[in-house]
Amino acid sequence: MSYKNFPMVSKVVFGRGSFNQLNEILAPKRLSMNAPFIYLIDDVFKNNQWLTSRIPLAYDDKIVFISTKEEPKTSQVDELVEGIILTTKELPSGIIGIGGGSVLDLAKAVSIMLTNEGEAKDYQGWDLVKNAAVYHVGIPTISGTGAEVSRTTVLLGPDKKLGINSDFTPFDQVILDSELTKGVPTDQWFYTGMDCYIHCIESLKGTYLNTFSETYGTMALELCKEIFLDNNLTAIESEEKLMMASWHGGMSIAYSQVGVAHAMSYPLAYLLGIKHGVGNCIVFDHLEEFYPEGVKLFKTMKKKHNITIPQGICADLSDEDFDKMINIALNLVPLWENALGKNWKQIITPKKLKELYQKM
Ligand code: NAD
Ligand code: ZN
Structure with a gap:
């Protein structure tokens, strides 16, 4: 090794x-x-x-x-x-x-x-x-x-x-x-902040996890919970903690990988121009099956901050569009392998991906 x-x-x-x-x-x-x-x-x-x-x-x-x-x-x-x-x-x-x-x-x-x-x-x-x-x-x-x-x-x-x-x-x-x-609008604060939260969940629930990633990821996840769920932080504390959560979340994936949400949101950016933070939120909202606890908490945070996630973004896509997105997603092999293990192809088929995209 x-x-x-x-x-x-x-x-x-x-x-x-x-x-x-x-x-x-x-x-x-x-x-x-x-x-x-x-x-x-x-x-x-x-x-x-x-x-x-x-x-x-x-x-x-x-x-x-x-x-x-x-x-x-x-x-x-x-x-x-x-x-x-x-x-x-x-x-x-x-x-x-x-x-x-x-x-x-x-x-x-x-x-x-x-x-x-x-x-x-x-x-x-x-x-x-x-x-x-x-x-x-x-x-x-x-x-x-x-x-x-x-x-x-x-x-x-x-x-x-x-x-x-x-x-x-x-x-x-x-x-x-x-x-x-300090001037970041609330929706954008949430979308980009959730990128960090999703990095943590994908790293901590991934098969590539190791102690290096786990320590950074755990720290970042705890910070995210404080920032997005506690009522006791001042604005300055919240801004400082999110800055460090971002850092630790980034360090966590440096030595592991991201997972299902990133694999599915990259094609949304490529084909539909949907930006990373919001794209991850759109996808993650539908991933209970893969990250049950992470998605549950995400929904709680979304509700607490009164955030609306765009809906129906795949409603008008053609079969050809779906095929393009599915191809791009399936090419991100390390992400799937981290998320679902070596036999990921048995779990995540083109049909399965299409069904998921159709919900978004
Ligand atoms: P962004 O940089 O696009 O900024 C989002 C919005 O926030 C923009 O409209 C911007 O003008 C506004 N904004 C930024 N700072 C502001 C401030 N202080 N006050 C008011 N408005 C402010 O979004 P992002 O979510 O930070 O970054 C997304 C990009 O990061 C994507 O391109 C994604 O691919 C990339 N990304 C890179 C890595 C990496 O490791 N290199 C990891 C994750 C995402
Ligand atoms: Zn990301």
């Missing part, structure tokens, strides 16, 4: 207001006056002086605002990289992503593609990246995906939604300042 040897995020700052330390963190990393820092920032912050006035721009540093209406695409990464190469005198000193999973993933992918030939789609998969990425920093503004800590950057490519999984993907530096998450 050969065990995986994973890199982790090299440096992390945690604390309310730690975003103010950005300049002191970045300054030693500036390679030259001609090598700028490029900030990729969720465009929800475009007119947000509270955040943007604290970005320490100097020399040729630049802010690029990113729309997160759609999930990140390989073509979007290629365009951003081309834009950076054409407008900078030297390779950037660093790429800084400020936003949710979408922007964090874009920052990781752009930093990789600045030093690797070809197109981003060529690197979707495991360990295809050859050269170390440009220094990259992740600053989450919404918590749950674990993208700040993971070894992957999930992208929609021309023919699949798949991560660039590599030793060069994790951030060199992460800044966890929970104050940045």
